[in-house]
Amino acid sequence: MKYVVFRDDDTSHFTKPAMLETLYRPLLDAGKSVGISVIPAITGGQVVGPLNGPFWDKFRLEYSPCLPPEYRKEEKTFPLTPNSEIVEYIKKNNYEILQHGFQHTAEGGIHEGMLKNTSKISQLLNESQQIMNRCFGKASEFFVVPWDDASKESLKVLRKHFKGVSLNRVGQRHVTPLSKIRAASRHFVNDKKRIPYFWDGEFLMLEHPGPVLSMFNNFSLMKGAVAEWLDSHDLLILVNHYWEFFWDWNIPNLEYLETWHDIVHYLLDRKDVEIISFSQLYEKLRVT
Ligand SMILES: [Zn+2]
Numbered sequence: 001m002k003y004v005v006f007r008d009d010d011t012s013h014f015t016k017p018a019m020l021e022t023l024y025r026p027l028l029d030a031g032k033s034v035g036i037s038v039i040p041a042i043t044g045g046q047v048v049g050p051l052n053g054p055f056w057d058k059f060r061l062e063y064s065p066c067l068p069p070e071y072r073k074e075e076k077t078f079p080l081t082p083n084s085e086i087v088e089y090i091k092k093n094n095y096e097i098l099q100h101g102f103q104h105t106a107e108g109g110i111h112e113g114m115l116k117n118t119s120k121i122s123q124l125l126n127e128s129q130q131i132m133n134r135c136f137g138k139a140s141e142f143f144v145v146p147w148d149d150a151s152k153e154s155l156k157v158l159r160k161h162f163k164g165v166s167l168n169r170v171g172q173r174h175v176t177p178l179s180k181i182r183a184a185s186r187h188f189v190n191d192k193k194r195i196p197y198f199w200d201g202e203f204l205m206l207e208h209p210g211p212v213l214s215m216f217n218n219f220s221l222m223k224g225a226v227a228e229w230l231d232s233h234d235l236l237i238l239v240n241h242y243w244e245f246f247w248d249w250n251i252p253n254l255e256y257l258e259t260w261h262d263i264v265h266y267l268l269d270r271k272d273v274e275i276i277s278f279s280q281l282y283e284k285l286r287v288t
Contacts, residue, residue, distance in 0.1 A: 002230055002273050005281055006034045007166060007208070008240045009100055009144060010066045012042035013078040017089035019242045022257065026264050028094055033277035036090055037100035037144035037166075038080065040128035042067060045075030048106045051147075054216045066104060066241075068249040077103060080135050087135045096277040097136050098166070101146035102128040113150040121157045129161070142166065142278045148208075150174065163282055164204030166237055175200045192232050197285060204282055208237035215244040219259040226263055230273070235281075 006027065011020070024034045047062045055061040063072035071078070080087060090097060102124040105112050115121050129139045141163045148168035150158070155174055158165060167174075172183040179200045186194055196207040211217070212225045229236055243249060245256050267273055276284070 002234045002236070002270075003281055003284065004230075004236045004238060004267055004273055004275050005206075005278055006032075006238055006240065006275065007037055007098065007144060007278075008034060008242055009037045009146075010039060010104070010241055010243060011036050011086065011090070011100075012039040012066065012104075013080055013084070013086070014042065014068050014071065015086045015242070017085055019246055020089070020095075022252070023240070023242055023245060023260060024093075024095075026261060026268070027275070030268055030275075031094070032268070032275040033094050033096050033280070035098045035142070035144075035278050036095045037098040038090075038132070038140075039066070039100050039102075039104045039146075040131040041077045041079040041103050043077045043103040043105050044071050045073055046105055046107060048109075051106050051109065051111070054214070058216070064104070064106075065248075066243065079131050082135045084135075091136060096142075096279065097132070097140050098142045098144050098278065099128065099132060099140040099162075100144045104146050106147070111147045111149065113145040113147060113154050116151050116153045118153050118157055121154050125157060125161060141282075159200070159203045163202075164206060164278070166206045166208065166239075166278070168208060168210060170198045170205045170207055174205065196233055196235050196237070199285075204285065206235075206237050206278075206281075208239050212238065213240050213244075213260070213263075215247055215253065215256060219255055222259055223263050223266055226267070 027034055044063065044067050048064055049062055050056045052061050052065065055065045101112050103112065132139050143158050143162045144166045150167060152173055170183060172180045175183045183198060198205045209229050213222060245253050245260065247253060267275060
């Protein structure tokens with residue numbers, strides 16, 4: 001059996017339930033779980049420039065695209081609030097709540113996950129977990145690192161609070177000393193052959209194949225890319241960004257939405273694919 005786990009990033013104070021509903025209703029109706037990675041206290045007002053990747057290259061967007069245009073420049077933090085529409089919507093449906101960073105910032109060109117000061121990291125984590133607890137009645141078990149990379153100092157802190165992390169690539173700098181040789185040896189196995197997860201003790205580190213889904217990619221090639229990955233792997237963490245389907249936060253991209261729903265139905269129909277949550281995956285991998 002092959003496992004597929006859905007991960008949608010950047011849900012925050014600004015997310016409209018209708019956006020997630022448009023993307024995930026077919027999965028929810030089929031009784032499948034979707035991992036929603038939630039930013040506890042999204043913060044605007046930071047010039048990130050080239051760190052915006054294709055949004056910089058194509059639109060010269062200086063501020064984070066994860067906030068709606070009218071809030072991007074505001075130097076302000078917008079915490080998730082209990083009883084807000086988005087919080088109630090997530091709680092009411094079969095979503096798995098993941099924590100996505102703290103404020104999703106890139107201060108002075110340093111991505112939040114790459115901070116090195118452990119007391120600062122602990123402080124941000126503590127504050128953000130209080131928000132998660134207030135909103136959802138519990139802290140998340142899995143952490144999704146903004147921009148998909150984390151410093152060893154961040155991971156040292158995260159390891160104490162979560163069952164695992166989802167990021168792009170696991171290398172020896174991400175793991176504890178006892179696991180370094182095992183992690184380093186993965187370096188010599190190419191992407192097509194490498195098993196996309198790594199146990200560092202009880203801590204599960206999950207890799208994903210990069211931006212398969214992106215508003216900048218050729219829509220006609222996406223399903224093929226998903227299928228190709230599953231040809232050579234038994235696990236796919238499929239990463240999405242809901243706001244890319246409504247760029248720039250107001251117009252549904254019908255072609256992209258149609259492509260997405262086609263991929264969802266393709267995965268639901270495959271008899272050799274099981275769509276599961278991060279916590280189910282943790283248990284399944286633990287016993288194999
Ligand atoms: Zn993000």
